[in-house]
Amino acid sequence: MSELTITGVTVTPIAVKDPPLLNSVGVHQPYALRSVIEVHTDAGLVGIAEAYGDDPTLDRLRRAAAALPGLDAFDLHGLAQRVAVALGEVVADTPTVLIGYASVAKTVAATVAAFEVALFDAQGKATGRRVCDLLGGAVREAVPFSAYLFYKWAGHPGQEPDEFGAALDAEGIVAQAKWLVDRYGFGSIKLKGGVFPPVEEIAAVHALREAFPDHPLRLDPNANWTVETSHRVAAELEGVLEYLEDPTDHIAGMAAVAARTALPLATNMCVTSFDDVPPAIAQDAVQIILGDHHFWGGFRASQKLAGICETFGLGMSMHSNTHLGLSLAAMTHLAAATPHLTYACDTHTPWQTEEIVEPGALSFVDGAVPVPAGPGLGVSLDRDALARLHEQWRTCGIRWRDDITPMRAVHPGWTGERPRF
């Protein structure tokens, strides 16, 4: 099996129904955009992966895909090189809100990541190995995730209420947490904040603490607070939260908050590429980094980040955007093969009502996802579902993520500008 050469790549955009989850910028659109990568090889094996699906991403994926035929599926350095060359003209203001402030390095990293996951899937299929085995071996056979709570409307404006119901205050958040913990067995809880005035979100956290006395709790206002507000909230929630995620923007802001609280600060906003790591460490701005293979550059880049965090005494968790099972499988293999993972991972899985992978390979047991048996990622595409969600992409009219415009349907004049509190 020494030959495993890429013969072609397909990129299939899909749109996935998404509930009206609220955040600091606005509200999720009715559809979230993803893409499915299929890397064909001369061995007849196909490696698969899930990536972002907004138009700028699709453009990059397609331009990079054209450069990949002929590449050895084991040649990850060659992949990075080909992608970087193919995207040489990417500019710094490419509009994507998924991975923080866009830059050439980050858009290249996200593009590399999409294909790298598919290459690992192909390598695993060719060698009869799970992806986690190719990543150094599973240090855990099930990966713990946290219950990811969102303030949300009952339904998208003008649409019927969805199956999840509204959650707009402490009572609604606790009810949502109970549903998630009952159904999935999650052992820790994260609340997406930055939506309501901090006093309300503090109340929600206290209500969660009362309802779940033993569950570690996290709050993530997505940098919607000033440094001053962050100081106040941190003082209120010391000893209550296991960590406070991105209370305010930028490394300097986070460093100012960190300097006056014992509460560990986590980020997936001010440290989103390797260039951000040295200043964040020098300024002691964060104590935990949330990795995400989708934008850090793939599995190996994520392990590089984990090695840095381990070396410099930083904790690690895993960030999530809206995703389907193909990404969940990738996240699970990576987390299984990452010794230095110190907190349960984030996932949007409970909020998705559509799926592209065939059922059976992925499940939650006591809040953790057992590593799919493989080979490769251990999941296979449901071709009918893929066709249906691609058709949904074709007709839904959404081409990039925009949480601001749908918010304006309810709050005219909404800007999404931060910090709001």
Next chain:
Amino acid sequence: MSELTITGVTVTPIAVKDPPLLNSVGVHQPYALRSVIEVHTDAGLVGIAEAYGDDPTLDRLRRAAAALPGLDAFDLHGLAQRVAVALGEVVADTPTVLIGYASVAKTVAATVAAFEVALFDAQGKATGRRVCDLLGGAVREAVPFSAYLFYKWAGHPGQEPDEFGAALDAEGIVAQAKWLVDRYGFGSIKLKGGVFPPVEEIAAVHALREAFPDHPLRLDPNANWTVETSHRVAAELEGVLEYLEDPTDHIAGMAAVAARTALPLATNMCVTSFDDVPPAIAQDAVQIILGDHHFWGGFRASQKLAGICETFGLGMSMHSNTHLGLSLAAMTHLAAATPHLTYACDTHTPWQTEEIVEPGALSFVDGAVPVPAGPGLGVSLDRDALARLHEQWRTCGIRWRDDITPMRAVHPGWTGERPRF
């Protein structure tokens, strides 16, 4: 080929003739100690590696080896775990001078490394892949090494002169460099210093510069200078050396030197484990780290180190102890698969007159070693040579590296204490 389970491990100590190379501590013994690891698998494949061969190392290798049967050859995290458990009782003052100041973490790392290389060789043989391909792909198909110059006696005390001749002054060093560059095509030159008063070694460097106007030059006195001496020499050699390696001891000492010179400082002495990295970076003590898979923990740990160096803007080269072709193959595959390698690597290869790998796989072309074709490391053991060098180990009477005692045969009262200048 999804099964590749370790069924047994053999550790064969060997002794290799070594010329009387001088350094800051003393002089090489007539024999250098190495060991050959053979990891047997249920697939019938055998993975091989070369490691240190002193008695404390052999004891650790054997204790760890006993814990490995049953381990999946892809499970590198499981390897690290089993070795750490097996060596739980290792104490901090284990006498080894090969890898700097000994510590539990470092002796565990060196033990893991020995087996990890053999596991990669087995993985490569099982998958029909080169080790460099399993490490992410070769970014260079030939790895540049530097000419490693040593002050040396004509022969060991009481023995006939060896084939290399004496080199005890600038003239001898230049002649040695000419021989190495003529024979191997090396494109850069490193002088092991710390042997004679700095004024003599500065003169040797200037003589090298005159004889080789275009070759990058390095000087490595192995921490045999005070900070004050280091300041003086650095001032003399700014603009002449590409880097100055370990002029003085400890991170604080190196930081003090670095603060007053534009000459980049390299180390394989004050940063030898991941624990050393944060303080070295915080103090801006070094600009280049010389990795070495033998003591950093293997290939993956070396790639982790490279990722840190890349992220924090440090250069990278590769350190060498006396080694044979099995280690050279491992070093070559690793360096080939390490994008962030910014200087030619060190090797002791030209000084070895005995070998354990079958001829043909390894060569120097224009100062670089083409990556062996594989599968695995791409080299095979010469069983007759292995038996002969093992017998040499049995009878040579040397059981650990000691550069001080043989120096006393010539300089009674020699202590090897640093700094001497």
